[in-house]
Amino acid sequence: MASKAVSYLDRGILPIRILFGALFLYTSLWHGMHGAKFLQSIRDYQIAPGSLVPWSGFLFIALEAGVGIALVFGYFVRPVAIAAAVLLSVFTIAMVSAIVRGLDIACGCGLGDTQVGWLDVARDVLLIAVALLIAWRTGKERVPQVQTA
Amino acid sequence: MNLAKIKAVLAGLGYLAIVSLAAYNLRGELFGSSVPLASANSTPVATAPVAATPEPAVQSASNSGSASAQNDQKTPQQASQPTLKTEKPAAPGKQASAQEKTSARTQQSLVPVAGNGSVAAGERLPNFLLTGLNGNTLNESTLRGHKTLFIIVSPTCPHCQKELKLLHEIQNDYPSIEPVFASVFPLNETRPLADMTGESDHIYTGARDLATSLGVTGVPFLMLIDEKGIVRAIRKGELQEPDFRDILGRFARGEQVPQVSQLRNWTSLPGDQA
Numbered sequence: 242m243a244s245k246a247v248s249y250l251d252r253g254i255l256p257i258r259i260l261f262g263a264l265f266l267y268t269s270l271w272h273g274m275h276g277a278k279f280l281q282s283i284r285d286y287q288i289a290p291g292s293l294v295p296w297s298g299f300l301f302i303a304l305e306a307g308v309g310i311a312l313v314f315g316y317f318v319r320p321v322a323i324a325a326a327v328l329l330s331v332f333t334i335a336m337v338s339a340i341v342r343g344l345d346i347a348c349g350c351g352l353g354d355t356q357v358g359w360l361d362v363a364r365d366v367l368l369i370a371v372a373l374l375i376a377w378r379t380g381k382e383r384v385p386q387v388q389t390a
Numbered sequence: 391m392n393l394a395k396i397k398a399v400l401a402g403l404g405y406l407a408i409v410s411l412a413a414y415n416l417r418g419e420l421f422g423s424s425v426p427l428a429s430a431n432s433t434p435v436a437t438a439p440v441a442a443t444p445e446p447a448v449q450s451a452s453n454s455g456s457a458s459a460q461n462d463q464k465t466p467q468q469a470s471q472p473t474l475k476t477e478k479p480a481a482p483g484k485q486a487s488a489q490e491k492t493s494a495r496t497q498q499s500l501v502p503v504a505g506n507g508s509v510a511a512g513e514r515l516p517n518f519l520l521t522g523l524n525g526n527t528l529n530e531s532t533l534r535g536h537k538t539l540f541i542i543v544s545p546t547c548p549h550c551q552k553e554l555k556l557l558h559e560i561q562n563d564y565p566s567i568e569p570v571f572a573s574v575f576p577l578n579e580t581r582p583l584a585d586m587t588g589e590s591d592h593i594y595t596g597a598r599d600l601a602t603s604l605g606v607t608g609v610p611f612l613m614l615i616d617e618k619g620i621v622r623a624i625r626k627g628e629l630q631e632p633d634f635r636d637i638l639g640r641f642a643r644g645e646q647v648p649q650v651s652q653l654r655n656w657t658s659l660p661g662d663q664a
Contacts, residue, residue, distance in 0.1 A: 273415060
């Protein structure tokens, strides 16, 4: 039963990987297009020193774009998926820290840009799980076998 | 060219496109902000001359109200400061002061200007023109030379009304800080705010464009601006009296004001998403 589930999972890992990469591509594009807003969000978190905010924002966008491209096109999938999980973990820690400090700030995620809350944290945790799943099952994808007589 | 090469080229071009877009949109922040906050704090640059602003400075036509009070603090020489173009070669005895002025201008022009949807501590406001309830006007250059408590408000925002009432009561305790309440609504719609709060001298109208340029999505939006016109702290949302006294006291004493975002008790501006 379990092996059957894993088998189905392995068949679905390719579209999952592409969708996951596309999500990163979309957010990097959104952050790139709304640079000032994104930097303001980083400032609002009050974690990075003011002078580092522009370059850390640029680095985040470059990393997001790199992860997105690599996952969509299938380059270095396992290390890139792990990098995506690390990147998402950084975002998650920042969000938890903002919530704990009572900061009522915009998420800055590029996905609706809502006030940061536990729902965003839950979404990021889910995405981390997806990234780890991609890293785990990469190389084990199965394509539907063509039955031959 | 085989499929793998096409894929690689597409991936590379896509990556370059996104990174270039980000670099282009952030170019001002990445390459333009060259004055570290510490040096801006410690440099003894007094009132920066109007001519130092890189944008065309709007000369204040204010003759009454708080703007005139602000102008009163300037010497006649400062008030009639020549523009950069009319600068004459300095006499030998005045060379040092000319150098100081040039240095002050350089310092001022290096300070990043807020706008394009954001404002942060360490930046100065873009040029703007507000009109007071008494018809007096206020622009970016008239903020220089004294500490300013600059709050963007809306007359329909209950938090702003409470904040203005409170400030009206306590502002005399901080005589070194000039309050400016910039309403995003036009004059006729802002006047009730003066009736409600008892405050009229420091209320200005027509701040909608400024608010948009600073990316302000809700009010009250508070900025503490130092004598050099540089934003030193930003607070979003209504503050209670102890918090207000704390930050105003620190600001008046020239101490660091903690940067804390506070979006509670905050009213979203119409047409914007908070």
